[in-house]
Amino acid sequence: MHSLLDKVAKENQEIRHMQARLQDQKEELEAMLNTSADGKVTAAPQDHRVTDENVRLKDALLKEETAHLSAREELQDLREKVAVMEKNSLENEDLVTENTQLKSELGSSKSHIESFLSQKETLVAESQMLRQELDKQRLLVAAIRRDLENLNTQMTTGEAVDEGDLQGRVSDMASRLAMELQRSETWEKKYDEHTQKRKDQVKDVRKEHGHKDWKNGEKFRIPNTSTSAREFHKHKHKWKEEEPRESQHEEWKRKKVEQQDERREDKKHSHWEKEQKWKDREMESKPHQHNNPERSWKEKHNRHDETEGEFHPRKGQKDFYRAKKDEEKFQRKEQGDKSHGKDSHHRHHDHNKFWKKLSDHQYRIPEGCSGVEDCARKDGIDLFNVQLKPVQRKQFEEILRSYLAKSELSKNLPELLPLLDGFFDGPIFSHQKIRFRDFVDDVEDFLEDLAKKETGSDDIVDDFETYVYTNFFGEAAVGKKR
Incomplete structure (x- = not known):
């Protein structure tokens, strides 16, 4: 120039x-x-x-x-x-x-996003800490409950209890509760301090950028004041549209994990309510058991017969194990076999721990269908876009039997079969009341807990769902899962 x-x-x-x-x-x-x-x-x-x-x-x-x-x-x-x-x-x-x-x-937007991500990670970490703390308290309560159950069993069976030993055990439980209370108070104080510090940081950020802009999200808007800005905004949406979407298999796995998380949350919300009901029943039944255990067992067994017509996904399993447990208590009372009573109680306590995880879940009734055949067909279409005929109990038991044989868990089959009672109306699965996918998913969770107890790992049963679906739908349908 x-x-x-x-x-x-x-x-x-x-x-x-x-x-x-x-x-x-x-x-x-x-x-x-x-x-x-x-x-x-x-x-x-x-x-x-x-x-x-x-x-x-x-x-x-x-x-x-x-x-x-x-x-x-x-x-x-x-x-x-x-x-x-x-x-x-x-x-x-x-x-x-x-x-x-x-x-x-x-x-500025990037810094805000990074700040939000950091806050999200902090909240997730706090949530995990709360869960761990809650798990510790639950374990302590469960341990104390087991001790109380053992004491109750000894008193019910008429075994001689040493007063000094009883006082020592009660004192030990009291000291454990006191230590847990002190630790919980210390932890809660630190958590409150950390939470208050995080709130103060959020307030400082709001003051820095203005509360109105923070609330309305103005800092994250791209001003369309020129052609270049509009082009940038348009290309940004284009980049989003061109991003590769997750595969069908990954989407299915993600949905499965989300469903499992939802069920775990439902279990947590109903856990304490069920514990309180259990305690109330124990308090009501304790005097009768102490005075006449034979009469108490017969009354419970008769109630089981009277409520046979009502439907609940877990009714068959709950009544089966409740009656079986009461019968064993009665037999221990009659025989006076102390060692047998302790071993049997421990074995069924471990098994009921697995069963309780399966029984806690409240199932969602299928929507958009009516009747067993219609809901079975809808369940198959939702899963693999293939119609499913009503599942026969005999067929499912054969599949379960062959899978347990393959996984070297066949010895548990006699105790697993009664768990199916609440899910089948006679020989047919209750498709109109329970989604088949939820049932299979919970059975897999049950088998995973069982495998962990038997072998220390759940790897041997991680393909249970695939095994069941392959038998009902075929490998081709499972391979192209929706």
């Missing part, structure tokens, strides 16, 4: 010099003509030379004027180009300023 302007200025200077020389020559020629006219010069050769010189000067002057006009036009074009370039330069400066502003806003 500067070199072009220098060139134009130099040409203008040369043109001015040429104009000055032409003007001098013109004045000199006019002076000579005037002198010739005054002196009455008549010499023909001299007039001829003057005429030729005059013509030559006129031609030169004409050429110079033409060149001058051409240079002036070129100068005007250059000035117009310079003006256009200056205008474009201003627009470029505006674009640079706008781009800088967008970068600043994007950086």
Whole structure:
């Protein structure tokens, strides 16, 4: 740009010099003509030379004027180009300023997002800490409950209890509760301090950016003040649309994990309520058991017969194990076999721990269907886009038997079969009351707990769902799961 302007200025200077020389020559020629006219010069050769010189000067002057006009036009074009370039330069400066502003806003948005992610991680960590603390307290309560159950069993069976030993055990439970209470108070104090500190940090951030902008999310909006901003916003949505979506298998696994999390949350909400009901039943039944255990067992067994017509997904299992447990207590009372009573109680306590996990879940009744066949067909379509016929109990038991044989867990089959009572109306699965997928998922969870107890790992049963679905739907349908 500067070199072009220098060139134009130099040409203008040369043109001015040429104009000055032409003007001098013109004045000199006019002076000579005037002198010739005054002196009455008549010499023909001299007039001829003057005429030729005059013509030559006129031609030169004409050429110079033409060149001058051409240079002036070129100068005007250059000035117009310079003006256009200056205008474009201003627009470029505006674009640079706008781009800088967008970068600043994007950086601010990124910092906010990172702050939110950090807060999310903190909340997740706090949630895990709370869960661990709750698990510790539950384990302590469960241990104390087991001790109380053992004491209750000894008193019920008429075994002699040493008063000193009893006082020692009660004192031990009291000290454990006191230590847990002190530890919980210390932990709760630290947690409150950490929570208050995090709240203060959030308040500081709100003050820094303004409460209104924070609430309305103005800091995260991209201002559409120019074409470039709109293009940027459009490309951002395009990038989102072009992002690869998760595969069908990954989507299925993700949904399965979400369903399991929802069921775990439901279990947690109903856990303490069920514990309280259990305690109330124990308090009500304790005097009768102590006075006449045979009568108590018969009354419970009769209640089981009277409520046989009512439906509950776990009714068959609950009544089976309740009656079986009461019967064993009665037998221990009659026989007075102390060692047998302790071993049997421990074995069934461990098994009931697995059964309780299966029985806690409240199932969602299928929607959009009516009747066993319609709900079975809908269940199959929702899973694999393949119609499912009502599941036969005999067929499912055969599948369960073959799978346990493959997993070397066959010895547990006699205790597992009664768990199926609440899920089948006679020989047919209750599709109109329970989704088959939820049933299979819970049975797999039950087998995982059982495998952990038997082998220390649940790897041997991690393919139970696939095994069941393959038997009912085929490998092709399972391979292209929706």
